[in-house]
Amino acid sequence: MAKAEEIDQSSATSDTDETPCVRWGSIELPGTPSATSKARAFVREVFERRADERVHDMLILATELFSNAVRHSDSGWDPDGKIRLQITELAGILHLQVVDQGSARTVPYLISKPGEEGYGLQLVEKISSEWGHCYCGEGGRTVWANLAPPGESSAWPELEQGTVAPGEVAASDDAGPEESEKESGPARPTTSQQVVHVAAVLARRMRSGQVTPGSRVATQQQLMEEHGVSRQVAWSALCLLRIEGYAYFRKNVGTISTEGYYWPSDESFLFDELVEHGFNA
Numbered sequence: 001m002a003k004a005e006e007i008d009q010s011s012a013t014s015d016t017d018e019t020p021c022v023r024w025g026s027i028e029l030p031g032t033p034s035a036t037s038k039a040r041a042f043v044r045e046v047f048e049r050r051a052d053e054r055v056h057d058m059l060i061l062a063t064e065l066f067s068n069a070v071r072h073s074d075s076g077w078d079p080d081g082k083i084r085l086q087i088t089e090l091a092g093i094l095h096l097q098v099v100d101q102g103s104a105r106t107v108p109y110l111i112s113k114p115g116e117e118g119y120g121l122q123l124v125e126k127i128s129s130e131w132g133h134c135y136c137g138e139g140g141r142t143v144w145a146n147l148a149p150p151g152e153s154s155a156w157p158e159l160e161q162g163t164v165a166p167g168e169v170a171a172s173d174d175a176g177p178e179e180s181e182k183e184s185g186p187a188r189p190t191t192s193q194q195v196v197h198v199a200a201v202l203a204r205r206m207r208s209g210q211v212t213p214g215s216r217v218a219t220q221q222q223l224m225e226e227h228g229v230s231r232q233v234a235w236s237a238l239c240l241l242r243i244e245g246y247a248y249f250r251k252n253v254g255t256i257s258t259e260g261y262y263w264p265s266d267e268s269f270l271f272d273e274l275v276e277h278g279f280n281a
Contacts, residue, residue, distance in 0.1 A: 020090075021088060021089070021090045022088065022089045022090075023086065023087070023088050024046050024049075024050075024087040024088065024089060024094075025042070025045075025046040025086070025087055026084065026085060026086035026087070027039075027042045027084070027085050027086075028082050028083070028084045028085075029042075029066075029082065029083055029084075029085070030081065030082060030083075031069065031070050031073070031075030031076045031077075031078065031081030031082060031083050031100065031101070032070065032076070032081075033067070033070055035066070035070075035083070036063060036066050036067055036070070039062050039063065039066040039083075039085055040059055040062060040063055042062075042085060043055070043058050043059050043062045043085075043087070044059070046087055052094075053150060054094060054147050054150070057127050057128075057147055058087070058094065058096065058147060060123060060127055061096050061124055061127060061128060061145045061147070062085060062096060062098070064120040064121070064123055064124050065096065065098040065120075065124065065143050065145065066083060066085065066098055067120060068098075068108065068120055068121070068143070069083045069098050069100035069143070070083070072103060072105075072106050072108075073100035073101055073102055073103045073141065074100070074101040074102060074103055074197075074201065075100040075101040078101060080208075081100075081101055082101070083098060083099065083100050084097075084098070084099040084100075085097070085098055085099075086099075092148070092149040093129070093146050093147065093148055093149065094146065094147040095144060095145075095146050096144060096145050096146075096147075097142050097143075097144045098142070098143050098144070099136065099140060099141070099142045100140065100141055100143075101139065101140055101141075101201075102135065102139045102140045102141040102189075102197050102200075103141070103189070103197065104188075104189060104193075104194040104197045104198055104227040104228065104229050104233070105188065105227065105228045106187075106188065106189075107133065107187045107188060107189055108121060108133050108143055109121070109187050124145055127145075127147075128145040128146055128147060129146045129147060129148035130145070130146050131143070131144060131145040131146065132144060135189075135193060135196075139196055139197035139198075139199070139200030139201060140200075191232075191233060194227070194229050194233045194237075195233055195236045195237050195240060196240070197227070198223055198227050198229060198233065198234065198237035199237040199238075199240040199241050199244075201227075202217055202218060202237065202238075202241055202246070203241065203244070203246050203263075206246055206247075206257050206263070207260075207263070211257050212257065213257050213258060213259045213260065214256060214257065215256070215257055216253065216254050216255065216256060216257075217238065217241065217246075217247050217254075217255045217256065217257050218238070218255070219254060220234040220235055220238070221234075223237060223238075238255045241255065242255065244263075244264060245258060245262040245263055245264060246258060246262070246263055
C-alpha cells in the first residue's frame with residue numbers, strides 16, 4: 001500500500017475563529033480500479049488511531065468517490081493517472097476530499113432513477129451530511145463529503161461563512177453547475193472549464209516529455225475525439241496554450257510545442273486565472 005502522509009496535528013485555524021483544523025491523513029494512489037482497496041485500507045489505517053464510530057460511513061464514502069474518480073475522470077484514463085484522498089476534521093465534522101485530474105465530459109450529479117449505474121452518489125447523498133465538488137488548478141477536480149458528529153447535522157463551519165474547506169481551491173464565477181443542478185443531470189463542465197481542462201492535459205504532457213519541443217501538440221480533431229468536446233473548445237484550448245507560452249502556431253502545420261524555457265515557471269499554471277479574467281471560449 002502506498003504510504004499515507006503523517007497526520008498533521010498542528011492547530012491551524014480559520015480566519016474567522018480559533019477552532020483547530022486537524023488533517024487526519026492523506027494519500028495519493030494510482031487511478032486504477034484495483035487501488036480502491038488501498039483507499040479503504042488508508043481509511044482503516046487513519047481510523048485505527050482514533051475511536052470514531054463513523055469509520056464505516058467513511059469507508060463507504062471513500063469507496064464510492066474513489067471509484068467514481070476512476071470511472072469518470074481522466075485519472076482513470078491516463079496510464080499515469082493519480083487520485084488523492086485527504087481526511088480533515090474541524091469542529092467534530094469529518095471532511096473527505098477526493099482529488100482527481102478532472103474531465104471535460106462529466107460533472108458529478110445525482111441520477112433520480114439509477115439503473116445499472118448511479119447508486120454510488122445516491123449512497124453519498126444519503127450517508128453524508130453534505131457533499132459537492134469544485135475545480136482546482138491544472139484542470140483538476142475535488143469531490144468532497146462531510147460527516148457530522150453522531151446525532152448532529154451541520155455544515156462545514158468555513159463553508160457556512162462562504163469560504164472553502166481546507167485544501168480546496170475556490171471555484172471562479174464560471175464554476176459550472178450549482179448544487180441544485182446535481183439532481184437535474186446529466187451535466188457537463190461549462191465551456192470555459194472544458195477549455196481549461198483540455199489545455200491543462202496538454203501542458204502536463206509537454207512537461208512530462210510525452211510531447212517534445214518542436215512537435216505538433218495535437219489536432220483539433222484529436223482533441224474532439226479524446227475529450228468529447230466541440231471544435232470551438234478544442235481550438236480555444238490550443239489558443240490558451242499559446243497564450244501561456246507552451247506553444248506557437250506555424251502556418252500549414254498547426255500548434256507546435258515550444259522549448260521549456262518559454263513555459264511558466266510555476267507548475268500550478270494560471271489557466272483558471274486567465275478564464276476568470278476574460279479568456280472566454
